[in-house]
Amino acid sequence: MSEVPAAVLMKGITKRFAGVVANSAVDLEVKKGEIHALLGENGAGKTTLMNILYGIYRPDEGEIYINGEKAHIHSPKDAIKLGIGMVHQQFRLVQTHTVVENVILGTGNGVTFNEEEVRQKIVELAQRYSLAINPDARIWQLSAGEQQRVEILKALYRGAKILILDEPTSMLTPLEIKELLQTLRRMTEEGNTIIFITHKLDEVTAVSHRVTILRQGKVTAVLETAKTHKTELANLMVGREVLFRLEKQPLERGAAVLRVEGLEALNDKGLVAVQDVTFSVYRGEILGIAGVAGNGQRELLEVIAGLRPANKGKIFIQDREATYASIRERIGMGLSYVPGERMTALVPNMSIAENMILKSYRKSPICKGLFIDRQVMLDLAKRLIQEYEVVTPGPDKPVKLLSGGNIQRALMARELSQEVDVLVVAYPTSGLDVGAIETIWKILLSQRSLGKATLLVSDDLEEILTLSDRVAVMHNGEIMGIVEAKEENIEKIGLMMAGALKIDREQWV
Amino acid sequence: MSIRVRIERRLEVSPQTQILAILLSLFLSFVVIAVIFSFLGVEPLNAYRRIFLGGFGSIYGLSESITKAIPLLLAGAGLALSFKARVYNIGAEGQILMGAVVGGGIGLFLPNLPRSLLLPLMFLGGFLGGAVWGLIPAFLKTRFRVDEVLTSLMLVYIASDLVRYLVYGPWRGPEQRGFPYSSPFSLSAQLPHLGTTRIHYPTLILAILLAVTVYIMLFYTKFGYEIRVVGENPSAGRYAGMSVERVVLFVLVLSGGLAGLAGVGEVAGIHARLGPPEGISPGYGFTAIIVAWLARLNPLLTMISAFFMGGLLVGGDAIQTALNLPSATIFVFNGVILFFIIAAEYLTNYRIKVEAVR
Numbered sequence: 001m002s003e004v005p006a007a008v009l010m011k012g013i014t015k016r017f018a019g020v021v022a023n024s025a026v027d028l029e030v031k032k033g034e035i036h037a038l039l040g041e042n043g044a045g046k047t048t049l050m051n052i053l054y055g056i057y058r059p060d061e062g063e064i065y066i067n068g069e070k071a072h073i074h075s076p077k078d079a080i081k082l083g084i085g086m087v088h089q090q091f092r093l094v095q096t097h098t099v100v101e102n103v104i105l106g107t108g109n110g111v112t113f114n115e116e117e118v119r120q121k122i123v124e125l126a127q128r129y130s131l132a133i134n135p136d137a138r139i140w141q142l143s144a145g146e147q148q149r150v151e152i153l154k155a156l157y158r159g160a161k162i163l164i165l166d167e168p169t170s171m172l173t174p175l176e177i178k179e180l181l182q183t184l185r186r187m188t189e190e191g192n193t194i195i196f197i198t199h200k201l202d203e204v205t206a207v208s209h210r211v212t213i214l215r216q217g218k219v220t221a222v223l224e225t226a227k228t229h230k231t232e233l234a235n236l237m238v239g240r241e242v243l244f245r246l247e248k249q250p251l252e253r254g255a256a257v258l259r260v261e262g263l264e265a266l267n268d269k270g271l272v273a274v275q276d277v278t279f280s281v282y283r284g285e286i287l288g289i290a291g292v293a294g295n296g297q298r299e300l301l302e303v304i305a306g307l308r309p310a311n312k313g314k315i316f317i318q319d320r321e322a323t324y325a326s327i328r329e330r331i332g333m334g335l336s337y338v339p340g341e342r343m344t345a346l347v348p349n350m351s352i353a354e355n356m357i358l359k360s361y362r363k364s365p366i367c368k369g370l371f372i373d374r375q376v377m378l379d380l381a382k383r384l385i386q387e388y389e390v391v392t393p394g395p396d397k398p399v400k401l402l403s404g405g406n407i408q409r410a411l412m413a414r415e416l417s418q419e420v421d422v423l424v425v426a427y428p429t430s431g432l433d434v435g436a437i438e439t440i441w442k443i444l445l446s447q448r449s450l451g452k453a454t455l456l457v458s459d460d461l462e463e464i465l466t467l468s469d470r471v472a473v474m475h476n477g478e479i480m481g482i483v484e485a486k487e488e489n490i491e492k493i494g495l496m497m498a499g500a501l502k503i504d505r506e507q508w509v
Numbered sequence: 510m511s512i513r514v515r516i517e518r519r520l521e522v523s524p525q526t527q528i529l530a531i532l533l534s535l536f537l538s539f540v541v542i543a544v545i546f547s548f549l550g551v552e553p554l555n556a557y558r559r560i561f562l563g564g565f566g567s568i569y570g571l572s573e574s575i576t577k578a579i580p581l582l583l584a585g586a587g588l589a590l591s592f593k594a595r596v597y598n599i600g601a602e603g604q605i606l607m608g609a610v611v612g613g614g615i616g617l618f619l620p621n622l623p624r625s626l627l628l629p630l631m632f633l634g635g636f637l638g639g640a641v642w643g644l645i646p647a648f649l650k651t652r653f654r655v656d657e658v659l660t661s662l663m664l665v666y667i668a669s670d671l672v673r674y675l676v677y678g679p680w681r682g683p684e685q686r687g688f689p690y691s692s693p694f695s696l697s698a699q700l701p702h703l704g705t706t707r708i709h710y711p712t713l714i715l716a717i718l719l720a721v722t723v724y725i726m727l728f729y730t731k732f733g734y735e736i737r738v739v740g741e742n743p744s745a746g747r748y749a750g751m752s753v754e755r756v757v758l759f760v761l762v763l764s765g766g767l768a769g770l771a772g773v774g775e776v777a778g779i780h781a782r783l784g785p786p787e788g789i790s791p792g793y794g795f796t797a798i799i800v801a802w803l804a805r806l807n808p809l810l811t812m813i814s815a816f817f818m819g820g821l822l823v824g825g826d827a828i829q830t831a832l833n834l835p836s837a838t839i840f841v842f843n844g845v846i847l848f849f850i851i852a853a854e855y856l857t858n859y860r861i862k863v864e865a866v867r
Contacts, residue, residue, distance in 0.1 A: 305748075307747065327748070327749075327750035329750075330750075339748070344744040344745060345748050345749075346742070347737075347738050347741045348741075349741050350737065350738070354737075357734075361734055361735075362731060367731050370731060370732070372729060372730065372731055372734055
């Protein structure tokens with residue numbers, strides 16, 4: 001019996017972008033019916049490789065074979081014809097259209113279509129792969145997890161047998177992740193093949209059969225998941241030992257630098273999103289705010305940063321009231337805010353150097369009289385690029401060319417190079433790889449030892465526990481309690497996150 | 510074997526690509542207009558030769574092209590600034606007229622002031638007139654989020670009718686025997702010319718100085734930095750404590766003011782009186798939009814694009830009479846060029862590949 005040819009075989013794939021080699025002689029073999037994880041740091045070339053397979057980019061060198069036959073993939077259309085589907089990290093759906101309309105978009109050649117027939121087929125597919133979805137719902141009504149199901153249905157509807165998923169869990173809640181992994185297993189049982197781009201080790205071990213690890217555009221290893229473990233994977237991914245346990249000096253409580261009293265604020269829809277929030281952040285400490293995303297954390301931070309008005313309550317920075325201070329005044333008071341949506345704090349089309357002065361362009365030495373001193377600006381940028389190990393061809397290159405981890409490094413570099421007393425950081429490592437996470441964590445801890453007060457919002461409990469001194473848990477806009485950041489408090493924190501426990505204010509630490 | 514066309518996003522746009530895009534868009538415009546010429550029964554190459562010779566082929570043509578480049582440069586440099594902030598002021602035409610009304614009004618009613626005082630006063634008044642006409646859309650945009658494209662355009666018609674009302678009504682000169690003109694300006698309200706040409710050089714010098722100033726401000730000062738940040742990503746601007754409203758206000762007032770100066774130059778440098786709006790500005794404010802885009806929103810380059818468009822206007826006038834073409838021909842020109850420049854804007858951000866596949 002001849003061997004079944006690989007579903008996907010990519011041989012010697014090389015792709016260069018403006019002087020940067022994204023993929024260098026990459027080989028990838030994905031067997032029929034397996035879940036194959038593509039593991040690597042941000043910027044390792046995972047997405048580029050898959051964009052080549054899906055016909056979005058052309059490789060500079062290399063060949064692709066699909067089911068043993070040489071394939072010429074010039075566009076996603078070719079890829080779809082070969083039975084390849086891709087679910088991008090950012091969903092490509094028309095928000096105001098229904099699920100059915102989105103699924104059929106771009107299929108067929110006719111002007112009209114039989115909607116009933118299409119709906120029937122979608123419902124069948126959804127049942128077969130247990131993808132619960134209302135075919136008549138409009139996209140904007142759906143959660144991130146549901147939107148992802150629509151993307152998967154779209155690919156299946158087009159006859160995909162090989163499905164590429166780019167960081168599929170980054171937008172999902174833990175429950176949705178579990179459901180997704182089940183769906184993927186179900187799909188392979190039906191004979192489909194899955195390529196799963198990720199940088200999360202847990203997911204690799206939980207779901208994949210085999211894993212290809214990319215580092216800096218090259219393959220470092222191809223392993224059977226059952227025969228490896230997380231430490232080995234992490235080492236292959238970053239090429240060095242990862243220090244997940246970071247040393248943290250014990251804290252002596254200093255003065256309160258940021259104080260918030262009885263704060264109330266509305267969300268964009270005009271509903272109360274933050275209610276009666278009271279806490280203090282002391283000199284030299286990190287106060288973590290844990291909670292499931294969407295429980296008022298973002299609104300709380302925006303009120304503190306001055307981007308959203310407070311309905312009630314007071315904010316003090318260094319004992320000066322800042323409740324009604326402008327954003328600029330707050331920056332002057334030593335407040336720095338690193339938002340979760342990084343691109344709202346950067347100008348992607350402007351150079352790294354010009355982005356580095358976004359907070360300091362008004363002051364000497366950057367600003368001399370009315371003019372911006374470009375030499376000082378470039379020197380500053382070069383220094384920060386070096387100090388924070390931002391990988392870029394040069395300070396005059398636009399920020400949009402940087403990878404996710406480098407964007408966050410550049411952003412942190414700028415924020416920490418200011419005279420900062422209070423650092424407000426949201427989701428600092430979301431979407432980053434192990435290596436970048438470690439750098440960012442170290443940066444935050446070094447700020448702590450410099451005596452800065454940090455308010456850290458994250459939905460990653462490990463991050464909160466590693467970095468924080470105390471943990472406040474937010475649920476439904478309220479602080480449910482503040483406890484010490486200790487392993488033995490995990491259960492309490494979990495209960496508070498779920499809204500099942502509320503600690504009396506007298507017992508907060 | 511088939512031919513396949515693919516579109517890829519460019520990560521970086523080199524200066525060469527940008528220049529190529531401009532030249533290509535001009536070339537394609539000329540091709541399309543050549544087709545229109547053919548339909549009108551005019552031999553296109555002959556028409557282009559005449560346009561070129563009319564605008565650039567003689568001392569007289571050159572001097573006229575420069576004359577027309579003056580208002581285009583003043584308005585175009587301001588619009589480049591405004592567009593850079595992603596504030597789409599398309600009402601420069603109305604701002605030119607308001608500059609002419611206020612500046613011209615000062616000239617009409619204070620005819621006996623000394624020239625060295627009166628002319629600066631007229632320019633100042635003209636700047637304010639245009640600035641107020643920019644302030645209205647700015648106010649509506651910052652306060653009520655009304656789209657500035659609509660309001661600035663609608664204000665053109667209000668300005669136009671205001672001029673018409675004045676020259677047919679209260680400001681009509683008694684000696685004009687019913688024609689819609691004001692009385693002629695006194696000599697001290699008139700700008701000097703370069704030799705026998707119509708180049709009112711004080712306005713030209715002012716325009717060049719201001720274009721350079723706007724360029725320096727945009728790329729070398731902290732306020733220009735704010736304008737570029739707010740234009741590229743308003744949320745980052747707000748995050749850094751910049752006032753987006755202030756930027757909107759500033760660019761609309763400044764671009765309106767610069768257009769207002771152009772209006773003063775026209776009435777004090779060319780007509781020496783106020784007349785119907787079409788006479789004061791035959792669409793300079795709209796052509797200035799093309800000047801700004803053709804310069805890829807670089808205020809320095811508007812000096813070149815204004816001169817080029819000025820020459821095109823002069824050459825267009827020349828062929829209208831010589832080849833007996835309708836007077837709207839030149840507007841067709843403008844429209845086609847703008848169309849291709851905006852298309853080129855897309856082309857510079859994407860790469861189109863044509864390839865053969867088996």
